[in-house]
Amino acid sequence: MSRLILFNKPYGVLTQFTDADGRETLASYIKMPGVYPAGRLDRDSEGLLLLTDDGKLQQRLSDPRFKLPKKYWAQVEGEPDEKSLERLRHGMILDGQRTQPAETRRIPEPALWPRHPPIRFRQSIPTSWLEIVITEGRNRQVRRMTATVGFPTLRLVRYAVGRHTLEGLAPGEWREADPQV
Structure with missing residues (x-):
């Protein structure tokens, strides 16, 4: 079964799990192997970031052709x-x-x-x-x-x-969501 993670990305965090320059990354917050961001948020932007372990779902969530x-x-x-x-x-x-x-x-x-x-x-x-x-x-x-x-x-x-929001998530917090929604 696919996993979908809703994460409230804090300001200054890179939307990746590693950084050669030692900047703060998703690895500081999400200790779940096999999930990857579906889309990006700039380092100086905050808010909702979706992560998943399902490549097809990742494409559907991030590809502009789907007009999400x-x-x-x-x-x-x-x-x-x-x-x-x-x-x-x-x-x-x-x-x-x-x-x-x-x-x-x-x-x-x-x-x-x-x-x-x-x-x-x-x-x-x-x-x-x-x-x-x-x-x-x-x-x-x-x-x-x-x-x-x-x-x-x-x-x-x-x-x-889409239908997923930051509601109830403080910066740095995440929760799982139903990938079918």
């Missing part, structure tokens, strides 16, 4: 106007290719754990939170999209992949 929605909460510098949000919603050109449309809306600041180290704070520049849902997974896509419309991402948390 990934929900992110992004704290951005500034206060995006409706025109900027529309640009995100309609897709944009990154590396010469148009992104798929992204569901995007402003949200109140979510109840999250403190980040270590904390994001930079500038008294004269407000921040706001966006919920962005994408079905692709290009390199640093959400960060690059928000920067392209003039609102750099300061903190990025992946809240959900």
Whole structure:
């Protein structure tokens, strides 16, 4: 039977089990042999990471052809106007290719754990939170999209992949889930 692990990846942890440079990896948190990440989260991003021991499930969870929605909460510098949000919603050109449309809306600041180290704070520049849902997974896509419309991402948390969410998982915690869901 396949295993599916939901893991709340802390900030600064690499999405791999080894690192020649001695940086913190998944091995510090997950002591289960034979599971591998289904997709990636950048070292400076936090949140839901799925791991499995089933190669076919891993492909289905991470391959953009399956259009599995990934929900992110992004704290951005500034206060995006409706025109900027529309640009995100309609897709944009990154590396010469148009992104798929992204569901995007402003949200109140979510109840999250403190980040270590904390994001930079500038008294004269407000921040706001966006919920962005994408079905692709290009390199640093959400960060690059928000920067392209003039609102750099300061903190990025992946809240959900498909029906799976971070609900009930503190940073560094994991639980098994039903791979059939």
